[in-house]
Amino acid sequence: MRTVFVSGLGREVPVLGFGCASLGSRVSESQGLRALSYAFERGVGWYDVAPAYGDGEAEGILGKFLAARRERVVVCTKFGIPRPVVSPLMRLFRPAARAMAKALPLLSRQPPRVNRPWSKNRLRADQIEGSVVESLRRLRTDFIDVLALDEPNPEDCLNEAILRELRRVLEKGYVRCVAIAGSPEAIAAAARAPEIFKIAQLPDNPFVETLERTKQATGDGAKFFFVTHGVFGLGAHERLSHLLVGDGGRLGALASQLAYGPPFMAAEMLLDYAFAVNPDGAVLASMFTQAHIDTNCARARRPPRRDIGPFMQKFVIAAKQ
Known part of the structure; x- marks a missing residue:
C-alpha cells in the first residue's frame, strides 16, 4: 500500500485508515475483530477510534486487536466527547439492532450519530489526563500515537489551560502527537496556536469540499498532516450514484472513459477523489x-x-452549485 510521511510521528504511514465509529454498536465484536485483522493483513495501519465510538465499546475491542501488532500500527483516539453510559437493556437489544441494520442496508449506511453536548466548557483541561489514562487502559497499550481534540470550539484550540495539559500528556509519554478533529474554523484557530497541533482531521468529499476551505483558512495547510473521513458518508455515495444514472446515464458514460464501471463506480470515484485532493495525507x-x-x-x-x-x-x- 502507498505510504506517506507524518512529520509529527517521524514515520511513514499507509494512506488508508480504518474508521472504528461503528465497532461495538452496529458491528459486533467478532465481526469487527475479523475486519480489523483482514484490513491489517492487506496493509491498513492507521486505526481511528474514540471513547464514545461503538456505544463506548470500540476502544476495548480495538485493544484486543492490537495485541502483538502495536508497534506496526498507528492509533488515533480522541478527547472531548465522553464515553456514553449504555444500560444493560440496551446492550441486550444490540444483536436485534444489528440484524435490522443488515436487513435494511440503507439504514446501515447512515453515519453513526453521537450526541454532542455543545456547551461552552465541554472541553475541560482538568479531564484530559484522566481520559487519556482510561483510553490507554481500554486500548491495552502504554502510549497513544495521536490524541485528537474532538470537535472543539475555536476558542478551545487557543485555551492555555488545555494546551498546558496537552503538553503534559506529551511530556509523560502517554501521547506522541496531538491533533485537532473538527471544523475548518477550529483547525484555523489551531494553526495559530503554539507548535503543538501537528495533524488535522476533518470530513471531506466532493459535495462539501471541507479540505479545500480548511487549506485556504490555514494558508494552504502547510502546518498540518491532514486526515480526511466521510468520503462515502454525509450523503455523498447516494448523491453521486444518483448523478451517475441520471440524465440517461450521461455522467456514468463519461466516467467510463476514465475506466470506472459497475458495480462499485461511485465508491471507487469517491475514494480516488479523496486520495487525489489529499495526496500527502491519509483517508479514513x-x-x-x-x-x-x-x-x-x-x-x-x-x-x-x-x-x-x-x-x-x-x-x-x-x-451542486
Whole structure:
C-alpha cells in the first residue's frame, strides 16, 4: 500500500485508515475483530477510534486487536466527547439492532450519530489526563500515537489551560502527537496556536469540499498532516450514484472513459477523489466486509489520479452549485 510521511510521528504511514465509529454498536465484536485483522493483513495501519465510538465499546475491542501488532500500527483516539453510559437493556437489544441494520442496508449506511453536548466548557483541561489514562487502559497499550481534540470550539484550540495539559500528556509519554478533529474554523484557530497541533482531521468529499476551505483558512495547510473521513458518508455515495444514472446515464458514460464501471463506480470515484485532493495525507474509511476492504485497499495501492479531481470539479461539484 502507498505510504506517506507524518512529520509529527517521524514515520511513514499507509494512506488508508480504518474508521472504528461503528465497532461495538452496529458491528459486533467478532465481526469487527475479523475486519480489523483482514484490513491489517492487506496493509491498513492507521486505526481511528474514540471513547464514545461503538456505544463506548470500540476502544476495548480495538485493544484486543492490537495485541502483538502495536508497534506496526498507528492509533488515533480522541478527547472531548465522553464515553456514553449504555444500560444493560440496551446492550441486550444490540444483536436485534444489528440484524435490522443488515436487513435494511440503507439504514446501515447512515453515519453513526453521537450526541454532542455543545456547551461552552465541554472541553475541560482538568479531564484530559484522566481520559487519556482510561483510553490507554481500554486500548491495552502504554502510549497513544495521536490524541485528537474532538470537535472543539475555536476558542478551545487557543485555551492555555488545555494546551498546558496537552503538553503534559506529551511530556509523560502517554501521547506522541496531538491533533485537532473538527471544523475548518477550529483547525484555523489551531494553526495559530503554539507548535503543538501537528495533524488535522476533518470530513471531506466532493459535495462539501471541507479540505479545500480548511487549506485556504490555514494558508494552504502547510502546518498540518491532514486526515480526511466521510468520503462515502454525509450523503455523498447516494448523491453521486444518483448523478451517475441520471440524465440517461450521461455522467456514468463519461466516467467510463476514465475506466470506472459497475458495480462499485461511485465508491471507487469517491475514494480516488479523496486520495487525489489529499495526496500527502491519509483517508479514513469504515469498512467491515472483505469486499469493501479489498476494494479500498486496491485503490490505496495506486498513485493519486490526476484526472479525477478535474472531472469531479467539472461534472459533480459544478452540478451542486
